[in-house]
Amino acid sequence: MDAYPPVEAHGLIGDLQTAALVASDGTLDWFCAPRFDSPSLFGGLLDRRKGGYFQVSPEGVEYKSKQLYIPRTPILITRFMSKGGVGELVDFMPIAGDRPTDRHRVVRLLRVVRGVMRFRIECEPRFNYGRDPHELDIQLEGLVFRSHSYSIMLNNIKYPETRLGDRAIHRSEEGGICVVVALSEGEESGVVLETAESAEPPRLYTPDEARDMLRETGDYWRQWLGRSQYTGRWREMVERSAMTLKLMTYAPTGAVIAAPTAGLPEHIGGTRNWDYRYTWIRDASFSVYALLSLGFTDEAWQYRRWVDSRIRDAEESGVPLQIMYRVDGSPDLAEEVLDHLEGYCGSAPVRLGNGAANQLQLDIYGEALDALHFADRHGLISSHDEWLGTVRLVDWLCENWDQPEEGIWETRGERHNFTYGRLMSWVALDRALRLAHRRGRPADTDRWTKARNQIYQQIMKRGFHPGRRTFVQHYATDVLDAALLVMPSVGFVAPTDPAWQSTLAAIDAELVSDSLVYRYNPVAAPDGLPGQESTFTMCTFWYVRALAQAGRLDDATMVLEKMFTYSNPLGLYSEEVSPSGEQTGNFPQAFSHLSLISAAVSLDRLLDAQT
Numbered sequence: 001m002d003a004y005p006p007v008e009a010h011g012l013i014g015d016l017q018t019a020a021l022v023a024s025d026g027t028l029d030w031f032c033a034p035r036f037d038s039p040s041l042f043g044g045l046l047d048r049r050k051g052g053y054f055q056v057s058p059e060g061v062e063y064k065s066k067q068l069y070i071p072r073t074p075i076l077i078t079r080f081m082s083k084g085g086v087g088e089l090v091d092f093m094p095i096a097g098d099r100p101t102d103r104h105r106v107v108r109l110l111r112v113v114r115g116v117m118r119f120r121i122e123c124e125p126r127f128n129y130g131r132d133p134h135e136l137d138i139q140l141e142g143l144v145f146r147s148h149s150y151s152i153m154l155n156n157i158k159y160p161e162t163r164l165g166d167r168a169i170h171r172s173e174e175g176g177i178c179v180v181v182a183l184s185e186g187e188e189s190g191v192v193l194e195t196a197e198s199a200e201p202p203r204l205y206t207p208d209e210a211r212d213m214l215r216e217t218g219d220y221w222r223q224w225l226g227r228s229q230y231t232g233r234w235r236e237m238v239e240r241s242a243m244t245l246k247l248m249t250y251a252p253t254g255a256v257i258a259a260p261t262a263g264l265p266e267h268i269g270g271t272r273n274w275d276y277r278y279t280w281i282r283d284a285s286f287s288v289y290a291l292l293s294l295g296f297t298d299e300a301w302q303y304r305r306w307v308d309s310r311i312r313d314a315e316e317s318g319v320p321l322q323i324m325y326r327v328d329g330s331p332d333l334a335e336e337v338l339d340h341l342e343g344y345c346g347s348a349p350v351r352l353g354n355g356a357a358n359q360l361q362l363d364i365y366g367e368a369l370d371a372l373h374f375a376d377r378h379g380l381i382s383s384h385d386e387w388l389g390t391v392r393l394v395d396w397l398c399e400n401w402d403q404p405e406e407g408i409w410e411t412r413g414e415r416h417n418f419t420y421g422r423l424m425s426w427v428a429l430d431r432a433l434r435l436a437h438r439r440g441r442p443a444d445t446d447r448w449t450k451a452r453n454q455i456y457q458q459i460m461k462r463g464f465h466p467g468r469r470t471f472v473q474h475y476a477t478d479v480l481d482a483a484l485l486v487m488p489s490v491g492f493v494a495p496t497d498p499a500w501q502s503t504l505a506a507i508d509a510e511l512v513s514d515s516l517v518y519r520y521n522p523v524a525a526p527d528g529l530p531g532q533e534s535t536f537t538m539c540t541f542w543y544v545r546a547l548a549q550a551g552r553l554d555d556a557t558m559v560l561e562k563m564f565t566y567s568n569p570l571g572l573y574s575e576e577v578s579p580s581g582e583q584t585g586n587f588p589q590a591f592s593h594l595s596l597i598s599a600a601v602s603l604d605r606l607l608d609a610q611t
Contacts, residue, residue, distance in 0.1 A: 004048060004345045007264060008568035008583040011067050012244065013075040015093035016251040018104055019260040021045065021587070022091050024065050026078050028054040033150070033195040034102040034119075036250060036257050037277040037326050039128040041152060041195065046350050047265050047341040052126030054110060054193070056089050058082060059120035059180055069190075069570055073221040075214070076570075085115025087183065094213045095220050098251040100328075102150075102197040104114050107213055109157075109190040112183040119183065121191075123475045124176030125152055129338055129352075131312060135173050141200025142191070143169075143177060151199035157190040158204045160505055175230055195371055229295035230386075232604035237564060240571035241593035242294055250589050251329035254302025255279040255326060256287045259575070259586035263338075265347035266576055266585045268531045275354050276575075276586040278322045278333060281307070281364040282408070285371035290594040292378050293601045300375045304386070307368055311389040320396055321368075323361045323410075324354060326493050333357040359406040360415070365397050366424025366431075370490065373431035376438065387441050394432045395444070398451040401425040402458070408483050409519055416474035419463035421485040426455040427490050470503040479524045480510055482517050482539035489602075495549040504550060507543070515559040516577055517543045517564075534576035536564075541595035548603045556603055563596075 008020040010030075021033035029044035029051070043051035057065075063082040069075060076090040089392035090109040110119055127134050127147035134147040143154040154177075170178045181189050192205050192213075214293050221243065230238050248257045259276035266272040284303055291299045304397070309329055314321050335355035343350045372390065376382065382390065400424070404415035429452035436443040462475040473481035484503065488495040511518045516535035540563050566577050573584025575594035 006346075006582060007571070007585075007587045009586065010572075011069070011078075011091070011570050012247055012260065012262070012572060013074055013076050013091050013093050013106070014247040015096040015104055016098075016247070016249060017096040017101065019247055020091075020093065020106055020128075021261070022067075022076055022078065024067050024078060026055055026057040026065070026080070026089050028106070028108075030261055031106070032260075032277070033104050034100070034197075035327055036248075036260055037351050039150075040130075041125050041127060041150070043126060043129055044097045046338075046379050049128065050126065050130045050341060052124050052130060053122070054108075054124070055122045056119055058087065059118040059119070060147065068568055069240075071223050072220060072239065073218045074247055075218055078110075080117065082115075082117065085112055085117040085185070087112045087117040087119065087153060090214070092214065092217050094217050096251070100252045102195065104195045105213075107190070107210065108193065108209060109188065109214070110181070110183065110596075111188045112185050113326060114185055116182065116184045117183045117187075119538065120178065121181060122172075122176060122178045123154055123193075124172060124174060126174075130340065134175055136171065136177070137199075138169055138171075138177070139202055141204045142447040142575070144199050144202060145175070146199045151196055152193045153196070153200060155190065155192040155194060155202045156204055157210050158206055159188050160189065176182065176540070227295055230293075230601065232600060233607070234323070234564075234600045234604075236559070237567070237571055238294070238597055238600050241596045242291065242296070242587050244572060244593045245291065245590060245597075246299070248474040248588075249299065250279075253328060254299065255308045255325070255327045255329070256284045256590055258283050258324075258591065259589050261586045262352060263341075263347075263350040264344050264574070264584070264586045266534060267578075268345050268584065269347055270532065271347075271349065273343060273349060273351055274356075274586070275335075275352050276589075277325045278326055278354060278357075279306075281310070281321055281366045282323070283594070285364075285367035285500055286594045286598075287590060288371040289374050290597040290601075291332075292374060294597065297378065297380065300371075300378070300380055301311075303325040304372070304375060304380060305380075307372075308386045308389055309590065311393055313604070315389065320360075320400070320491070321364060321393070322357050323359060323364055331357070356406070356410040356412070359410060360403070361410070362397075362401060362403075362405050362418075362421035363408050363424035365393065366427035366490075369394070369428040369431040369435075370424075373435055376435055381439065382435070382441075386438075388416070389434075390432065390435070391441075391443050394448060397425060397428055398447055401451065401455060416461070416578060418474045418481075419459060419471055420473075420481060420486075422455055422459050422463060423487060423490070423492055426452055426459065426492060428580055429455070430491075447483055459492075464499060468506065469499070470506045471499070473520055477524075479521060480507055481520045482511055482542065483508065485517075485518070485539065488549045489542075489545055495546075495551070501550065511539075512543065515543075515581070516540055534578045536576055537563075537573050537589065537592040538575075538595040540577075541592070541599040544599040545602045548599075548606045553603070553607060557607070560599060562605060 044053035262275035407418035574583035574587035
């Protein structure tokens with residue numbers, strides 16, 4: 001546990017209320033409970049010594065390991081291959097349901113499929129990000145790790161002759177355990193890690209119970225994925241992205257988190273280390289578009305209820321929408337630093353919460369209204385009360401769209417008149433007008449139309465640089481911004497418009513590196529933060545759509561296929577890709593996967609129209 005694994009060397013498992021990461025060497029090094037945004041129980045990803053881990057790996061033999069998912073499920077298999085044998089570790093989390101619970105299970109099943117293999121099992125939890133001490137109680141049926149606020153039960157599975165409780169269990173100085181299990185071909189072993197606020201005595205699971213949990217979990221995911229209507233060219237990658245988005249959805253509220261991790265750096269050794277375990281209005285809105293395009297209407301309904309609640313909360317408090325919330329909808333995301341953790345590969349500081357929560361980012365209104373408009377076109381029609389909330393939100397935007405802001409990239413420097421923020425304000429008003437006209441809903445459409453037209457004229461006058469002949473990041477610069485790649489997608493400009501064609505050509509030349517796309521140039525456009533910038537995965541998928549809409553279908557297809565080579569072996573993407581090809585930032589990233597879906601669906605449609 002001395003070396004940090006690459007970010008991409010992980011698989012994701014989850015139960016729709018929380019999730020865990022398992023590295024390719026069998027180490028579970030990130031797990032928070034009872035929710036995505038709860039304190040970590042295993043946080044070795046942020047500090048190999050102090051964070052805690054649960055490792056299952058071969059003992060005393062050289063081996064290679066590879067990971068795969070059981071097809072059409074997020075059940076993870078880590079295969080260990082050595083000269084003397086081949087073993088498999090199967091990790092999954094049974095579905096927790098749609099009511100909040102403190103009880104979550106991680107099932108870890110071991111088996112040897114060829115020869116013999118000895119496994120070393122180490123369980124070293126660290127409660128509350130490694131800040132709370134705990135006690136260890138060893139019993140025949142299993143183990144109990146107990147802190148003052150939370151507990152973990154490590155329950156045995158009663159396989160013949162391979163039960164962990166029958167082996168010599170060694171205590172570590174830090175309150176963990178180590179046990180060695182030897183298995184021969186056809187033999188199995190395993191444990192069920194269970195969390196709860198109050199510790200209970202460990203229990204023995206039978207092999208039949210373990211098999212039932214595995215079968216039921218697989219059946220749930222196959223049935224859910226069976227609702228997908230996507231039959232296009234990139235089905236495997238699209239379906240994996242859809243499952244990843246579902247894994248990052250908090251079932252009790254329908255909130256989609258940006259990523260299940262916190263503090264993973266955008267640049268190794270840098271300070272851009274943010275907590276992404278929250279729900280951004282922007283991410284959730286884009287997720288609705290992606291999932292609805294595949295036919296997942298239930299998730300869109302959940303989002304509608306969640307965002308309507310946020311609009312009502314904003315009305316009661318007299319402030320506009322926050323850009324992000326906790327998964328239960330609460331707005332408290334005060335930022336703090338965990339000084340006792342060294343950070344991934346020494347990348348400090350490790351931050352909790354997110355100080356950007358109270359920033360002004362005007363684009364979120366466009367993304368929210370675009371999602372509601374798209375949902376309405378799919379038959380998910382607003383109630384009367386929901387429409388009244390939408391009217392109040394749009395009326396607020398009419399009064400407040402023309403002001404400087406922090407923008408989509410959450411700059412921590414000076415506010416600017418960002419072109420993308422104005423663009424999405426135009427989208428908000430345009431979609432609100434379409435909704436009002438389509439459903440005959442009451443609204444001050446004259447006021448909305450006037451504001452929409454004012455925004456359009458302002459963007460064309462001030463957001464388009466006459467010397468460069470390109471749209472630019474904000475009105476006081478000539479710097480490009482990859483966020484503007486969505487301009488034709490939202491209908492602001494035609495993909496054949498000369499102003500857009502020259503912008504796309506400039507992005508080709510300045511922000512694209514071997515198909516990978518940078519968000520912007522932080523040297524030319526300081527964002528108030530130190531450190532370097534890697535290419536942004538979502539922007540690359542936006543680039544695919546922009547190329548396709550501009551009629552460059554071969555280029556778009558090539559960029560998409562190249563981008564698939566940057567995923568990890570399981571089809572997962574983090575936030576960014578470094579110049580040397582490693583994934584950086586929080587992992588996996590909802591933005592990356594929802595934009596993959598949208599790019600694939602859009603490109604499929606245009607390729608089909610060509611034939």
